[in-house]
Amino acid sequence: MNLNYILYTGDTTITGSKKDIFDSNQIGYYSLANSFIGSSYILLDSEGNRKNDSFFFDHEIITGSYSSTVSINSQTLLEGRLDILESSNKNYYSVGGSGCYSIDPENSEGKFIFSEDLYTDNDDEILYNYRDPYSGVVSLKSSNGTFSNSITSLAQKTNTVYGDASSVTLMFEKYDVFFNGQKLYEGDYPISSATGKLFSVKKPDKINDFSSDEIDSYGSGFVENQVNFYSNGLEQNPEDFLQLHTGVYMIERQIPVSMQLINPITLTSSI
Amino acid sequence: MSSTGLSIKIEEGLGSNRRLSAFYDFVYSSNEVDVLGGDSEFTGVILNDSLCNDSSLHTGYVLGSYDSLESTSSNELASLLSNGNLDLRSGNFIVPSEGLSFSDVSIIVDFEFSEGISDGVIIGCFDKGIETNAGFNLTGVTSEGFNVGVTERGHLFCQTFGSNGDSIEVMYDTELSRRNLISVSVYDSALQVSSFDYLNDLVSSIDVSIENEYVDGTGSLIFGGSNLYHRSSSETEGTFNGTLNNVVILSGFVDGSVLKDIGEGLLSNYSYTAPVETQHQRVTGYSETITYKTGIIGYDYNVTGTLSIITGREYITGSFTSSSAELKEEGERYYKYYTLDNGSSKTFYKEELGKLHSNSGYVYYPTGEGAYDTLGLNDISESIQTYTEISGIEQDKINIDLYGKTLQTGVLSEISGVITSPLQETFSTFTEAVSGLSLTEESTLFKKDFIYYLGVRP
Numbered sequence: 001m002n003l004n005y006i007l008y009t010g011d012t013t014i015t016g017s018k019k020d021i022f023d024s025n026q027i028g029y030y031s032l033a034n035s036f037i038g039s040s041y042i043l044l045d046s047e048g049n050r051k052n053d054s055f056f057f058d059h060e061i062i063t064g065s066y067s068s069t070v071s072i073n074s075q076t077l078l079e080g081r082l083d084i085l086e087s088s089n090k091n092y093y094s095v096g097g098s099g100c101y102s103i104d105p106e107n108s109e110g111k112f113i114f115s116e117d118l119y120t121d122n123d124d125e126i127l128y129n130y131r132d133p134y135s136g137v138v139s140l141k142s143s144n145g146t147f148s149n150s151i152t153s154l155a156q157k158t159n160t161v162y163g164d165a166s167s168v169t170l171m172f173e174k175y176d177v178f179f180n181g182q183k184l185y186e187g188d189y190p191i192s193s194a195t196g197k198l199f200s201v202k203k204p205d206k207i208n209d210f211s212s213d214e215i216d217s218y219g220s221g222f223v224e225n226q227v228n229f230y231s232n233g234l235e236q237n238p239e240d241f242l243q244l245h246t247g248v249y250m251i252e253r254q255i256p257v258s259m260q261l262i263n264p265i266t267l268t269s270s271i
Numbered sequence: 272m273s274s275t276g277l278s279i280k281i282e283e284g285l286g287s288n289r290r291l292s293a294f295y296d297f298v299y300s301s302n303e304v305d306v307l308g309g310d311s312e313f314t315g316v317i318l319n320d321s322l323c324n325d326s327s328l329h330t331g332y333v334l335g336s337y338d339s340l341e342s343t344s345s346n347e348l349a350s351l352l353s354n355g356n357l358d359l360r361s362g363n364f365i366v367p368s369e370g371l372s373f374s375d376v377s378i379i380v381d382f383e384f385s386e387g388i389s390d391g392v393i394i395g396c397f398d399k400g401i402e403t404n405a406g407f408n409l410t411g412v413t414s415e416g417f418n419v420g421v422t423e424r425g426h427l428f429c430q431t432f433g434s435n436g437d438s439i440e441v442m443y444d445t446e447l448s449r450r451n452l453i454s455v456s457v458y459d460s461a462l463q464v465s466s467f468d469y470l471n472d473l474v475s476s477i478d479v480s481i482e483n484e485y486v487d488g489t490g491s492l493i494f495g496g497s498n499l500y501h502r503s504s505s506e507t508e509g510t511f512n513g514t515l516n517n518v519v520i521l522s523g524f525v526d527g528s529v530l531k532d533i534g535e536g537l538l539s540n541y542s543y544t545a546p547v548e549t550q551h552q553r554v555t556g557y558s559e560t561i562t563y564k565t566g567i568i569g570y571d572y573n574v575t576g577t578l579s580i581i582t583g584r585e586y587i588t589g590s591f592t593s594s595s596a597e598l599k600e601e602g603e604r605y606y607k608y609y610t611l612d613n614g615s616s617k618t619f620y621k622e623e624l625g626k627l628h629s630n631s632g633y634v635y636y637p638t639g640e641g642a643y644d645t646l647g648l649n650d651i652s653e654s655i656q657t658y659t660e661i662s663g664i665e666q667d668k669i670n671i672d673l674y675g676k677t678l679q680t681g682v683l684s685e686i687s688g689v690i691t692s693p694l695q696e697t698f699s700t701f702t703e704a705v706s707g708l709s710l711t712e713e714s715t716l717f718k719k720d721f722i723y724y725l726g727v728r729p
Contacts, residue, residue, distance in 0.1 A: 005722060014469050014538060014710035014717065021471040215728055221718040223470045224446065231726070242723040245449050247388040248425040251723055 004183065004211040004230040007222035011206065019226045020130075025238045028055040028070075028112060028126030041084070041107045043093045046116045053120050056110045057103075057128055065103050067133040069201065070112065072126050074234035075181025077101050078136050078199045082113065098138045098197055100181075127235055129228065131204055137161050138199040141179070147189040150198055151177070158200045165200070175200040182233035185211060218246055274322050276708045277519070280536030281322075284529045285521070292371055293329035293520040294320040295364075296537075299352035306348065307332075311339040315348025317357075317364075328369045329520065334507055335361030356514040359495035360385060363509050366492045366520065368396075373416045374487040377456040377525040379534050380494070381517035383716060384449050391511035392420035394455055395497025396490055399432055415488025417481075418497045419455050419464055420511070427453060429464045430500070433482045442466065445475040450516070450716035452534040458524035459483045465527030467534050469710060470717055476527045494518060539708035546701040553698060560690040568681040575675035583667030589618040591658040598652040599626040602643060608658050618662070628653050 008024070010017025032054050045051040062068040070077045080099010085092040095102045095115040102113045114120060139154040141147070148168075155171040165171035172186040179189075180196035203209065208220050224243045229236045242251065274296065281288055295317050303318050307330075315336030319326040335358065336348035351358050373396050380393055396416030414432035422428050427442040445466045452467045460483065465476040495511040496503050502510045517537045525533075591608050599605050606621040627633055628651050635647030 003724065007722075010470065010714060010718070012714060014712050014714045017470050017714040017718065018710075019471060021468075021473055215724045217722040219720055221715050221720045224448070224468065224719045225471050227722065229722075236726075240725050242446065242721075242725065243719045244446050244721040244723055245384070245388070245425065245719055246721040247384050247386065247449060248446075248721065249387050250423050 001213060002185065002188070002211055002230075002232050003213070003215070003217075004185070004209070004233070005217055006203075006228040006230075007208040007210075007220060008204070008226035009206050009208050009221060010223050017223055019223050021225055022058065022061050023130040024226050024228065026058060026061055026128050028057055028128055030055055030122050030124075039107075039109070040089070041091045041093060041104070043113055044116060045119075051114075051116065051119075053112060053114045055112045055114075055120055055124070055126050057112060059105065059110050061130050062103055062105070062128065064105050064133065066135040067131060068103060068128050069131050070101055070126060070128045071181070071235040072118075072120065073124055074236065076176075076178045076183065076201075076235060077118075077181060078138055078178070078197055078201075079103065080115065098140060098199075099136075100197075125237065127237065132202075134162075134202040136199045136201045137175075138197055141195055141198045143193050143195050146192045147194065151184075151189060154198050154200055162202070171200060175202055178233075183230045183235075184233060274320065275541040276536035276539035277533065278322055278536070279541065279708060280533045280539075284533050285525070288322060288324050290522045290525075291323045291519070292325075292376075292522050293331070293366060293518070294322055295331055295357075295515075295518045296320070297352055297357040297515055297517070298355050299349055304345075304348055304352070305330075306336075306341050306345045308341070308344070313338055313341045313344035315344050315351075317352075329366050329371075331518075332365045333357065334363045334365065334509075335359075337362065354514070356383065356516045358385070358514050359509060359511045360513075361509070363493050363495035363506060363511075364515060364518075365506055366494070366518075368489045368491060370489070371492075371520065371522055372487055372489060374457050374459065374481070374483050375523055377454060377521040377523065377530060378492070379452065379454045379517070379519040379521075379530050379537070380515065381452045381534070381537055382450070382511075382513050382515055384447075384513045386512060388421060388423070388425045388447070389512050390421060390423045391495070391502070391509075391513075392418045392497045392500050393453070393494065393511055394419045395493040395495075395500065395503075395506075395510075396488065397430055397432070397500070398488070398490065398498045414485045415490065417455070417457070417462060417486060418500055419453070420497075420500075421447065427464055427466060427477075429455075429462060429477070429479050431462065431479060431481050431486060433480075433485045438479070440464075440477055440479045442475065442477045446719065448717050448719055452517075452531075452537070454525075454527055454530040454534070456524045456527060456530065457481070457486060462486065463524075463527055465530060467527075467531040469531075469535065469538065470714065474527045474531045492520070535710065536708065538710050538712040540711045541706070541708055543706040544702075544704065546704045548699050548701050550697055550699050552695045554693045555696050556694045557691050558694055560692065561686055562688050562690055564683045564685045564687040565680060566683045567678055568683070569679040571677045571679050572674045573677060574672045576673040578671045578673055579668050580671060581666050581668045585664045585666050586616050587618050587662065588616070588665045589660065589662035591619050591660050594657045594659040596654045597657050599655050600650065600652040601626055601628050601631070602646065602648040603652075605655055606658070619660070621660075626653065626655065 008019055043051045066079055077100035080102055081096035082102035082104055083094045083096045093113050100115050100118055137158045139157055141150045151168055155165050155168045158165040158171050164174055177184045177200050179198050229241055281291055305316050306313050307316050308314050315333045317331045319329045333348055335351050336344045338344040357364055378394055395418045397418040399412055399414040402411050402413040418430040420428055425447050429440045431438050454465045456463045462479040462481045463476050465474050467474055493506045495509050498506055603626045604623055605626055606623055608619055608621045611618050611620055637647050638644045
């Protein structure tokens, strides 16, 4: 099992380690109350029918395009270009650039705009993080060639865009790399016949990004609540792990930790 | 850490230091500690900070420094404070309430675990007793205060007693770091325990319902232990495995969010940047300067050479100078030189003579028939002076200077234009004086360093 922890470490001072609690691991909330019905902005599915995704994000956290990392059911999504086709009465959204979702902070009323072929429902779990604004770099992997060649191609493309990924190693050092939503690690690639979206997203600053087969991690200081965790490349809910001080020896689960003892005061009297 | 930071935050949050009852930063300073006692019982104390409303109250007792000798007690106190904090493993820290009520107080504690976490009391003032009213012949359980501490699991807990009996509330959803700032605030019917996360800017709190009559009391605040806890039965028994970095005690209830800001002052450094003057130039007007054309204003003549013109006939000049001496025999020819100076011509002439020895007396008689013999000349020689001749031809002449013409340039009277120049003055601007607090305290101990996986474990 590959457990990948991305720990926000900050610096040596409190000021330099401060992080907004809402920047990481926010849960997209589901609501049918504020759908696109009635809105002049409409999303259509591949059949041309109105699509009604109902997951919302917090405007205060995702403030614009290309400033979020979103996963749905642990699979990380590539943010695509937001296209709006304007007509006389309605405006039609579409997600371009091979992306899976887009953000329209002005008109979507805090709603994720998923691509026409990505359907969601109440059972889905959406996690999202704020990140510094950078668009991802995507390369569509066909069945031709080896996977490592596709990785090299993505590194070259990433380097063309951002200029800091002149090798595959540098790309993995500075970027998170995903294939069809699953995080990849250098040298550990799917079979070459696999096809899909291969994309890179710039990593944030001040992090300790490490992978391990060990279940628990000790000794690396990090800011609580600012941890992203991938198990076999799939993003996990932070409820799946505890963030502690190593001095805690005793961890037991399913133990009631709040109790009130009923111990009435005994009054005795003799009349 | 700076007391200035605390002072500013107290001012911001509470308006004044009127409610600041006690503050201890546990940094050893000889004028902030003392040793009290007598009769072979001495205990080191930490005096209340001058920042407080009445610093003569709430002198804190460091039980770890207790000794029968005053000097030993003093040394032990210095040792316990040597790391800038107070190690509670050697004994509790006790602050007499001296007018403070347990049911109307707020306390901030900045503490740090020393090693692994074990359960213990951080702030303890909890006690229970039996009360008997002889008049009505009634007996009941009484209590005062509360215990706030940490569980074996590393969560904060609060232990109180009320009409329903004992109560322990655990703050199970907040994980403590190695270093933590927490607070307790109490008022009539509620006790609030808060934990401050300065890295995420969060306050986590639990509110515990209390009944005033079971909490109110005026004993001592015991940091590190309690008179009543499952691991201790008196204030002298330590329970907490860690150190105190700061303690702030305020009278009355103060909400956790305000206490978090006050606690921030404990971790901050105050800085002040004086205004900086910068000088600038600005244009106040213009001056005009007329400029004139330049061109040829005249000529200058300078000697460029000379010309010689002959004005008379040629004449011979000459002179002679002594040269070497030569031997001449009698009868041998030589020249005798004469100078000619007739006023207009200066030269010389010479006469060729035959040598006659100066000792001959110039009387000769024939001695034979040969040429020499006929003349009676002798075969002797004598040195004569020879001369070098210098001769030439001279003519009278005059020298005339030759002149060349050079152009002279300069400013003409004709105006060519006007130069406009800005007039400037110097003025100063000042940056704003900047002061404030920055959280420069080391962050490492406030971070977590252990991730425990809750998934399926192999």
